[in-house]
Amino acid sequence: MSSTPPLSRPVFDPFAHHPSLATLRTACHARDWGTVSDFFAALGDEDERAYASSVVADLPGSEHLLEQASAAHPGDPLPRTLLADRYIRIGWSIRSNARASKVSEAQFGQFHSWLRRAEGLLIEVCAEHPAYALAWCHRVTTARGLQLGASEARRRYDRLAEHHPHHYAAQAKLLQQLCPKWGGSWEAAEGFARACAADAPPGGNNGALVAEVHMERWLDLDEGPDAAHMSAHAVRDELLAAARRSVLHPEYRPGFHWVTAHGHFAAALSLGRHHAEAAPHFRALGNMAGTFPWTYLGDQEAAFIKHRKTALAKG
Known part of the structure; x- marks a missing residue:
C-alpha cells in the first residue's frame, strides 16, 4: 500500500502500483x-x-x-x-x-x-x-x-x-451483468453485492462491490436524483460498514486489487459528499489511482485530485 509520499498528480499506471508486474510485461514483450x-x-x-x-x-x-x-x-x-x-x-x-x-x-x-x-x-x-x-x-x-x-x-x-x-x-464481472444496463435489475445487483460483502471473510476486497453497485446506480440516475441517492444516510452507513469489514479491516492485506477497492470507496463516499469518511481511503491511495472507477466521473485525473483535496481537508 502507499507509503504516503508527497501528494502529486495521480498515477494510473498499474505497473507503478505493482512493480512486480513489470516482469510479466517484459516477458510478454520478449x-x-x-x-x-x-x-x-x-x-x-x-x-x-x-x-x-x-x-x-x-x-x-x-x-x-x-x-x-x-x-x-x-x-x-x-x-x-x-x-x-x-x-x-x-x-x-x-x-x-x-x-x-x-x-x-x-x-x-x-x-x-x-x-x-x-x-x-x-x-x-x-x-x-x-x-x-x-x-x-x-x-x-x-x-x-x-x-x-x-x-x-x-x-x-x-x-x-x-x-x-x-x-x-x-x-465484479457478474455484478455488471446484473445491472439494468445489461438487462438486470437494481434489486438483483444490490442484493448480489451485499451478499458477496457479507459472506466474504473479513479483510477481503469483496466489500468494495457495495460501493461499486451504488456508483453504477448513481451513473444510471438523472442529475439531481443521482446526488440524492449517494448522499442518503442509509447509503453512507452501508458504505462505511462494508469498508470496515473489507479494506479498513485489521486483517486486510493489499494485493493487486487494493487500488481499485479503495478507489471505489473513495469515489462513492465523495460523490455523496461524505468527504471526511472518504479521507482514510485517499490516505491509503496517496497518488495511486485506477481508471475504474474514476473514469465514471469525467476527467479522471481532475476528479481524483478534486475529491482527494476536499476529503483530506475535512478528514
Missing part, C-alpha cells in the same frame, strides 16, 4: 512464455491470477505470444485462457464501453466474432479442467458480451464459486 508461466505459477491466489491476466490482456500484441504458447503447450490451460482474455479485450475495444444504442452494427459484428473465438477456447479449457477458476471467470464476461443472459452468466459464476466462493474479480 515472447518469453517460460517466464510468463512461472509468474502465474507463483501466484497462489486466484484473484491475483485474474488481475495478472487482465494485465497481459491489455498489452498490445500479446496475442502473438499466447497463440504460439497455446500451440506449443496444447495440454496447458493457461496460454489458452490468457489468449481468450486477450481476444475479449480486442473485441471490447472495438465495441467500446458506450451504451448499446451508440454501438454500430459493424462494431457489434466484430465484437461478437472476437468473443466467440474466446468462448471456444474457454469451453475447451473448462471441459478439460472443470475447476479452472480463471477460465470460468472469463466465461462470465463472454456470457455478458454474447448476450447469453443473466441465468447463464450466474451458472458460470456458480461453477467457479463451487471451488472459489469469494472470487472478487468474478463477482
Whole structure:
C-alpha cells in the first residue's frame, strides 16, 4: 500500500502500483512464455491470477505470444485462457464501453466474432479442467458480451464459486451483468453485492462491490436524483460498514486489487459528499489511482485530485 509520499498528480499506471508486474510485461514483450508461466505459477491466489491476466490482456500484441504458447503447450490451460482474455479485450475495444444504442452494427459484428473465438477456447479449457477458476471467470464476461443472459452468466459464476466462493474479480464481472444496463435489475445487483460483502471473510476486497453497485446506480440516475441517492444516510452507513469489514479491516492485506477497492470507496463516499469518511481511503491511495472507477466521473485525473483535496481537508 502507499507509503504516503508527497501528494502529486495521480498515477494510473498499474505497473507503478505493482512493480512486480513489470516482469510479466517484459516477458510478454520478449515472447518469453517460460517466464510468463512461472509468474502465474507463483501466484497462489486466484484473484491475483485474474488481475495478472487482465494485465497481459491489455498489452498490445500479446496475442502473438499466447497463440504460439497455446500451440506449443496444447495440454496447458493457461496460454489458452490468457489468449481468450486477450481476444475479449480486442473485441471490447472495438465495441467500446458506450451504451448499446451508440454501438454500430459493424462494431457489434466484430465484437461478437472476437468473443466467440474466446468462448471456444474457454469451453475447451473448462471441459478439460472443470475447476479452472480463471477460465470460468472469463466465461462470465463472454456470457455478458454474447448476450447469453443473466441465468447463464450466474451458472458460470456458480461453477467457479463451487471451488472459489469469494472470487472478487468474478463477482465484479457478474455484478455488471446484473445491472439494468445489461438487462438486470437494481434489486438483483444490490442484493448480489451485499451478499458477496457479507459472506466474504473479513479483510477481503469483496466489500468494495457495495460501493461499486451504488456508483453504477448513481451513473444510471438523472442529475439531481443521482446526488440524492449517494448522499442518503442509509447509503453512507452501508458504505462505511462494508469498508470496515473489507479494506479498513485489521486483517486486510493489499494485493493487486487494493487500488481499485479503495478507489471505489473513495469515489462513492465523495460523490455523496461524505468527504471526511472518504479521507482514510485517499490516505491509503496517496497518488495511486485506477481508471475504474474514476473514469465514471469525467476527467479522471481532475476528479481524483478534486475529491482527494476536499476529503483530506475535512478528514
